[in-house]
Amino acid sequence: MNRRTLIGAALGIALLASGCTPGTTATTPGAAGDPEGTIEFWHFFTDREATAIEGVVHDFESSHPKIHVTIKSGQDDAKMTQAISAGEGPDLGLSYSTDIVGKFCHSGAWLDLTGYISRDNVDMSKIPDSVRSYTRYENKQCTMPFLADTYGLYYNKAMLSAAGIPAPPKTLTELTDAAKKLTKRAADGTIEVAGFLPSFGFYENSPAHMGPMVGAKWLTADGKSAIGTDAHWPELLKWQKDLVDWYGFDNLEKFRAGLGDEFSADNAFQAGKVALNIDGEYRVAFIKDQAKDMQFGTAPLPTNDPALYGSGYVTGNVAGISKNSKNPEAAWALLRYLTTDTGALVKLANGIKNVPTTTDALTSKDLQVDPEFKVFLDIFHHAKSSTAPASSAGPAYQETFQEFLQTWQSGKVPDLKAGLTDVDKQVNNVLQLVG
Numbered sequence: 001m002n003r004r005t006l007i008g009a010a011l012g013i014a015l016l017a018s019g020c021t022p023g024t025t026a027t028t029p030g031a032a033g034d035p036e037g038t039i040e041f042w043h044f045f046t047d048r049e050a051t052a053i054e055g056v057v058h059d060f061e062s063s064h065p066k067i068h069v070t071i072k073s074g075q076d077d078a079k080m081t082q083a084i085s086a087g088e089g090p091d092l093g094l095s096y097s098t099d100i101v102g103k104f105c106h107s108g109a110w111l112d113l114t115g116y117i118s119r120d121n122v123d124m125s126k127i128p129d130s131v132r133s134y135t136r137y138e139n140k141q142c143t144m145p146f147l148a149d150t151y152g153l154y155y156n157k158a159m160l161s162a163a164g165i166p167a168p169p170k171t172l173t174e175l176t177d178a179a180k181k182l183t184k185r186a187a188d189g190t191i192e193v194a195g196f197l198p199s200f201g202f203y204e205n206s207p208a209h210m211g212p213m214v215g216a217k218w219l220t221a222d223g224k225s226a227i228g229t230d231a232h233w234p235e236l237l238k239w240q241k242d243l244v245d246w247y248g249f250d251n252l253e254k255f256r257a258g259l260g261d262e263f264s265a266d267n268a269f270q271a272g273k274v275a276l277n278i279d280g281e282y283r284v285a286f287i288k289d290q291a292k293d294m295q296f297g298t299a300p301l302p303t304n305d306p307a308l309y310g311s312g313y314v315t316g317n318v319a320g321i322s323k324n325s326k327n328p329e330a331a332w333a334l335l336r337y338l339t340t341d342t343g344a345l346v347k348l349a350n351g352i353k354n355v356p357t358t359t360d361a362l363t364s365k366d367l368q369v370d371p372e373f374k375v376f377l378d379i380f381h382h383a384k385s386s387t388a389p390a391s392s393a394g395p396a397y398q399e400t401f402q403e404f405l406q407t408w409q410s411g412k413v414p415d416l417k418a419g420l421t422d423v424d425k426q427v428n429n430v431l432q433l434v435g
Helices: 009-017 047-063 077-085 099-107 114-119 129-135 157-162 172-182 207-213 232-247 249-257 283-290 328-340 342-352 371-381 396-409 416-434
Strands: 037-042 067-072 092-095 144-156 191-196 274-280 296-299 314-321
Touching (some): 047 067, 047 328, 092 328, 172 274, 232 416, 283 371, 296 371
Parallel strands (some): 037 092
């Protein structure tokens, strides 16, 4: 279960080509009534997290006895994209990635909810601006936020103590120093424990999650790629490549090949194979469920600028009503409950250990906040925390960059500036193609 895997850019283009045309107007709902009937709710969660979702949906059915919800868990964004483009799919869909918002709003795959929100007097001011910003595109409110993710640094307390490191690193230089002190190698140089595994593509080491460490920007004001012109990206990449070279790229690849799946009990951080690791707030619950005896701490990501420290990458799960929904009123009732009801949000946040997305839920006395989780709440509220901007091409610009980064870290890019300029051209071509 890798719930944050980026969907392919080709799916976004296929969606447009299959009948979900841009320019869909806002849905005009009828008068508020008492919805009834059966709806399908698709989400990506599995196992323990899916059980938490089921509990809250059952609460909804108890308070809305005329509505029955059929839940399909483990449905990733690619499956949902394909189903909707084929004229099928859920009434209500939950995506793990805000990357889908621009694509689904632009294509009309998800309904514009503005009419429902206005009719039912939903107070959107209770959703922080930083959250609402990633639920909208082209002035369409086609999604509602369903809990948020923030990313920070997890550290193994016992390993740091044994290495004489008194506190988690706050700067990139400190992160490099700590990574080297914490790394253990066999006599033949094979990595046994990585202080920090710097490879892009490892677990949550994506450019989106690491970009805020240097304040890097994705797009220019006119919506074009800023990757080749923003000086912060080369700063991050040179730092990352220096650490990759210290380990040796082939050594890292061999080490990575032997690590467990990210969302299994064999997760490399939980198994003591990696001492410092980038991850989301949800990892707190995984550790307490799968590695109960582990001594760990959480902290903001190290940065290149003291003014940035404490910030991080903020994103979230988003939910929307499919254009194919046979019962949009009942779907809206469930969507509104899951995303605005304080009791439901707090129960979900406590069960899944994600950040709730309304001010009432964030300040609820029932929200369970331990020291490790509070770090992520602070990151969520930090003024300089950021997210990746919505695009009509979905995550295409991130995927294009990610492909380049695989080549970069393997040492096959002789000229970084030229390489990033070429990334700009590729991204702009994709954005122009999708419109």
